[in-house]
Amino acid sequence: FLDDGGSNGGAYQYSLRHSQPEPPVLASIREAALVRDPVEAQKMISPLQGAFMRHLVRSQRPQTVLELGCYVGYSALWLAHGLQSLPGLSPPKLWTCERDSGIANLAKDNIKAAGLADTVHVLNASAKHVLEEWDSQQKLDLVFVDANKSACQLYYDLIMDRDLLSDHGQIIVDNVLFHGQVHPLIGDSGVSSAGPGSNIAHKMHRFNEHVAIDQRTDQVLLPMFDGLLLIQRVK
Template structure:
């Protein structure tokens, strides 16, 4: 019964506040046809990310975990004309689907999808002196969240916003006896947030079409570089 109500409320929010969008619908259809898992953010969550990036005035966005490009479309649409988004995807087949969806949405000129293990791609961005990002969205393998945080802090500046998805895991995070790799990774991620002076953070739980989960949100108060200065 609770799940039915969660879904009904999400559907109400989406009908009321998220306008029908052929490009986003096509991205979901193409992802389903390619047999990608339906683990993209919900429409109202996509718009939430879009609004956060706009509030932040983001000109450069980094996304970890592209999947079929659904959230990348939402985020890229928050950018100004000269803005850019870099999205990291480990699976080359998923990356191809995402590139097709982004092209169909008219966003190929703003979004670059890089393939390879995300930690390695982040390290290469640091080595190459990539300018800091204004907004960072982490939505990939949860066991690696601590590594992603450590590396994205080096690609941040004062005022960078870092949002991480799926940090509640249907409440399993609250079970002290749970030793799943994903839960261990998320606990370590939160411990890093709590002990990193540069990170001013909180987290919220969410319920809806994607079940019981949540986001963390961080504002970076002092930038780090690849050299730690």
């Protein structure tokens, strides 16, 4: 019934207009990123996806959040806005990592400007390194996976093999339908074809199959934005 769900579609625009508006500080960070580097800045989540993830955070009330792939801090700030409104004895914390040190510094500045430096901690490190070194006693309630698009399976396996997820924790993986190139990789029979599609699309498809088969987790793939995979531990 709906149109393409892409950010130019009428349904997307209508939905954005009838969702809680983007906080002004986030709008200016997003706009500055688009001016600074119009191509790279396309990698940020959309404002509607931000509002959705903030909703998920408010509803779940996580205590410990990890983001893989910070860029200039835009998605981290949406998550942090959700954390801010939560009650609790100890304030919730969000760690986010960015491999590029110049970008990581930009993110730190943005987070300070947004007044959320007490909640959000930027690590200038690779996602793999952070997951390998994360203290497995400090369970993660929410992990947002948005770093190296070829490495989703590596990140997922590190989280599950090292048992980093809390009992009611969730992993959210972005871009699992990568630019609409993933779902055409299976025919009506459900059998993977070796058809066209970028290298990343093929890797994402293998990752989606990997999670679907893994008995340790339940998951739902949302055909929205660029494809969002929501993963939970099986009880």
